[in-house]
Amino acid sequence: VSPAxxxxxxxxxxxxxxxxxxxxAGPIEAHLExxxxxxxxxxxxxxxxxxxxxxSQVVVEPSAQFLAGLLAQMPEARRRAFLYRMAADERVQxxxxxxGGAIVGATAIGLLWxxxxxxxxxxxxxxxxEAGDSA
Amino acid sequence: xxxxxLLAACRQGDPDAFEEVVRRTYRHVYTQAxxxxxxxxxxxxxxxxxxxxxxxxxxxxxxxxxxxxxxYRIVANAAIxxxxxxxxxxxxxxxxxxxxxxxxxxxxNFDLPSGEILDEQAADRDALTAALESxxxxxxxxxxxxxxxxxxxxxxxxxxGTTEGAVKVRLHRxxxxxxxxxxxxxx
Numbered sequence: 001v002s003p004a005x006x007x008x009x010x011x012x013x014x015x016x017x018x019x020x021x022x023x024x025a026g027p028i029e030a031h032l033e034x035x036x037x038x039x040x041x042x043x044x045x046x047x048x049x050x051x052x053x054x055x056s057q058v059v060v061e062p063s064a065q066f067l068a069g070l071l072a073q074m075p076e077a078r079r080r081a082f083l084y085r086m087a088a089d090e091r092v093q094x095x096x097x098x099x100g101g102a103i104v105g106a107t108a109i110g111l112l113w114x115x116x117x118x119x120x121x122x123x124x125x126x127x128x129x130e131a132g133d134s135a
Numbered sequence: 136x137x138x139x140x141l142l143a144a145c146r147q148g149d150p151d152a153f154e155e156v157v158r159r160t161y162r163h164v165y166t167q168a169x170x171x172x173x174x175x176x177x178x179x180x181x182x183x184x185x186x187x188x189x190x191x192x193x194x195x196x197x198x199x200x201x202x203x204x205x206x207y208r209i210v211a212n213a214a215i216x217x218x219x220x221x222x223x224x225x226x227x228x229x230x231x232x233x234x235x236x237x238x239x240x241x242x243x244n245f246d247l248p249s250g251e252i253l254d255e256q257a258a259d260r261d262a263l264t265a266a267l268e269s270x271x272x273x274x275x276x277x278x279x280x281x282x283x284x285x286x287x288x289x290x291x292x293x294x295x296g297t298t299e300g301a302v303k304v305r306l307h308r309x310x311x312x313x314x315x316x317x318x319x320x321x322x
Contacts, residue, residue, distance in 0.1 A: 015310040019282075044318050045310060051263050052282035052313075058260060059162040060169055066179055070161060071154055073183060 005031040010038045018045030136160055137202050145193050157186060163203075164210050170267070170279050171214035177221070184213045207284040211294045215276075227272035228295070266316040270309060277302055278309035 005027045013028060032039050087093075136159050144152035164185050169178035188209050196205055218224040267275055276295065280286045281302075286294075288302040295302070 015307050015314075018310075041314075044314050048263075048310060048314050048317060049282055051260070052278065053285075055260065055263065055283045056163075056285070058166070060166045061162065062165045062175070062179060062182070066165070066182075067158070067161060070157060070183060070186065074150070074153060074157065074186070 007031075007035060007038050010035070011041065014038070014042050014045050018042055018049055136163070139198065142193070142196070142198070142202060145190075153190065156189070160206060161186075164206065167207060167210045167279075167284060168214050168217075170283070171211065171276060172217055173268070177217055178214075181210065181213045181217050184217070185210050188213060204285060207280075208286060208290060208294070211276075211280055211284075211286065211291075215294055262317060263313070266313050269316065270312060274305050274309035274312065277305040278313065281306055282310070 010028055010031050017028070017032075032042060137156055141152055141155060145156055161182060165178055165182045168181035168185070169175060172178055172181060185206075189206065192209070196202070215224060218227060267279065270278070277291055280291045280294070281288065288299045288306065292299045292302045
């Protein structure tokens with residue numbers, strides 16, 4: 001066992017060492033090569049990590065009807081995703097803003113035109129009535 | 136799981152391709168969600184949410200990372216959001232993390248095997264699953280996302296709203312706890 005490095009120095013490093021494999025040289029590696037206890041502990045960590053990695057391919061089956069329900073909602077999911085993408089598209093946003101501005105402008109012009117027309121109709125009506133009275 | 140050709144068809148709006156992606160991945164998505172939220176019904180809700188996000192984001196997925204890694208991250212985000220919506224996330228993250236560093240007994244109510252089972256390659260996934268379930272969420276989430284699904288510590292930190300350093304500390308504790316649970320239960 002290397003006198004420079006003790007088990008107490010090495011043990012806290014094992015969870016990380018187990019992930020990356022051993023480096024080629026160094027006092028930690030020298031200790032691990034000569035210390036059966038630390039080497040075995042490293043093997044245990046590696047076994048845990050190996051089993052954890054294998055878990056990604058182990059699946060839990062959802063309920064029997066789940067897939068059918070999931071697929072049934074796909075058209076709605078696609079529709080909502082389409083609307084979301086549309087709403088996020090800058091060109092669509094600009095077009096919507098332009099269209100909105102055009103609608104507001106047209107409404108304002110229409111209102112002005114309606115008020116002017118109404119006023120002239122009222123004024124014309126009064127003039128006709130006054131002309132009738134004087135006659 | 137999913138080929139680039141299938142993804143390209145999805146991006147072009149092919150509904151059959153979307154369905155095929157769902158068929159090929161839903162078990163994995165559901166399982167990851169279940170491992171994180173710990174409840175079957177909530178895992179189903181998360182899975183539905185995941186596919187909505189996948190369809191939204193697929194056009195932006197350029198394949199710099201593997202599709203599966205991208206998908207795993209979406210599941211993590213959706214699961215954490217689900218926990219937040221239920222008001223459970225803060226509570227779960229605040230669970231005490233006593234770093235006993237010794238015997239695995241007492242972390243849960245599981246009958247764990249003793250001895251060098253993993254050394255003998257007699258992989259007992261039930262024991263590992265039980266050991267994982269016995270971890271507090273703050274440790275379990277990190278070790279599942281890193282060691283099972285391969286997300287980076289930085290990505291996990293972003294999902295959990297914490298720093299990369301805090302993730303590494305939790306990962307260290309989680310691995311040590313799992314090793315103790317699986318190998319030192321006689322201790």
